[in-house]
Amino acid sequence: EAGVTQFPSHSVIEKGQTVTLRCDPISGHDNLYWYRRVMGKEIKFLLHFVKESKQDESGMPNNRFLAERTGGTYSTLKVQPAELEDSGVYFCASSQDHGGGSYGYTFGSGTRLTVV
Amino acid sequence: KNQVEQSPQSLIILEGKNCTLQCNYTVSPFSNLRWYKQDTGRGPVSLTIMTFSENTKSNGRYTATLDADTKQSSLHITASQLSDSASYICVVRGNQFYFGTGTSLTVIP
Numbered sequence: 524e525a526g527v528t529q530f531p532s533h534s535v536i537e538k539g540q541t542v543t544l545r546c547d548p549i550s551g552h553d554n555l556y557w558y559r560r561v562m563g564k565e566i567k568f569l570l571h572f573v574k575e576s577k578q579d580e581s582g583m584p585n586n587r588f589l590a591e592r593t594g595g596t597y598s599t600l601k602v603q604p605a606e607l608e609d610s611g612v613y614f615c616a617s618s619q620d621h622g623g624g625s626y627g628y629t630f631g632s633g634t635r636l637t638v639v
Numbered sequence: 640k641n642q643v644e645q646s647p648q649s650l651i652i653l654e655g656k657n658c659t660l661q662c663n664y665t666v667s668p669f670s671n672l673r674w675y676k677q678d679t680g681r682g683p684v685s686l687t688i689m690t691f692s693e694n695t696k697s698n699g700r701y702t703a704t705l706d707a708d709t710k711q712s713s714l715h716i717t718a719s720q721l722s723d724s725a726s727y728i729c730v731v732r733g734n735q736f737y738f739g740t741g742t743s744l745t746v747i748p
Contacts, residue, residue, distance in 0.1 A: 527682065558738075565643070566683075566728070566738035579735065614682055630675075630682030 529615050529631035536638055541603040544634045548597070548617030555598050556618075556628065557590060561611040569613075572598060605638045612636070641666045643731050645739035652746055656719055660742045662712040662729030670732040674703050674714045677726045677741070686714070686727075719746045 528547040536542050548555045557569040569588070570580040574595035583590070587606070592598040602609055612635050616628040643664045652658050664672070671690045675683035687696045687703040689712070696703050700723075702715045716723055724746045729739040 556736075558736075563740075565740040568735050568737075581735065616682070628685065630684070632680065632682045 527615055527617050527629050527631035529613075529634050531634060532632065533635045534637070536605055536636070538607055538638055539604045541601065542605055542636060544600045544602075544613050544636070546598045546600070546615030546617075546631060548615070549629055552617035552619055552629075553595070554618045554620065555592060556616045557598070557600055558614040558616065559611050560614065560633075561608070566614065569600075602636070605636075607638050610636055610638045641731075641733055641737050643729055643737045643739040645727075645729050645742050647742060648740070649743040650745070652719055652744070654719060654721055654746050654748050657715065657717050658719060658744065660714045660716075660727050660729075660744070662714070662731075662739055664710050664712070664729070664731045664737070664739075666710075666731040666733040666737050668733055669707065669710075672703075672705055672712050672732070673730045674701070674712075675728040675730060677728055679725070683728055683730075716744075719744075721746050721748065 534542050553574050555572040558566050560566045568582040570590055571578045572592045575592050589601045612633040614633045615631045618628045646661045673688045674686045676686055677683040686701050687698050689696050689705040691707050700717045705712045726741040726743050728741040731737045
């Protein structure tokens with residue numbers, strides 16, 4: 524089966540610009556998560572979708588970040604306007620159930636965002 | 640404060656040798672603990688998951704242990720291979736998921 528797909532794989536934008544990251548989860552996975560790894564720090568949770576609903580968005584850093592999952596399929600994460608501290612690797616993960624089951628969560632390869 | 644700390648930060652070992660990675664956590668409440676392997680440029684891939692009642696779980700050459708009383712876990716890699724070179728991340732699930740910063744393992748011939 525196809526894994527979790529993220530694109531772009533890399534994005535370099537100027538401070539103040541807008542960037543939209545996309546995640547295509549594994550087909551049939553209702554649970555979709557966004558995570559972020561800032562350089563030198565641990566991966567941190569951003570938010571969790573169950574189908575098209577935001578189940579938990581407690582990790583979203585501020586209102587410059589907007590996540591959507593229309594139709595409960597793919598998800599987008601928009602950063603507007605981007606700031607230098609938004610640079611990092613943004614991971615998406617999906618799972619059939621929130622607990623992850625025996626196989627855990629399937630992660631995408633991430634989008635490396637660099638804001639200059 | 641919910642935290643996950645891993646040690647060592649980096650490790651270099653000879654091919655064929657064994658190694659043990661450590662994970663200490665202060666996450667509460669505790670649901671489960673997972674070890675992930677992340678190859679460069681790829682997303683993390685799950686190796687093991689352990690719940691409160693499990694002490695040891697193996698996945699091939701990987702063996703994870705959990706001491707829920709001391710809130711410590713370890714990942715033991717036996718007979719290392721060059722392909723084991725990666726970042727190993729400990730993730731603890733409480734009310735949300737808490738990630739360690741990872742241990743970077745390099746296996747050299």
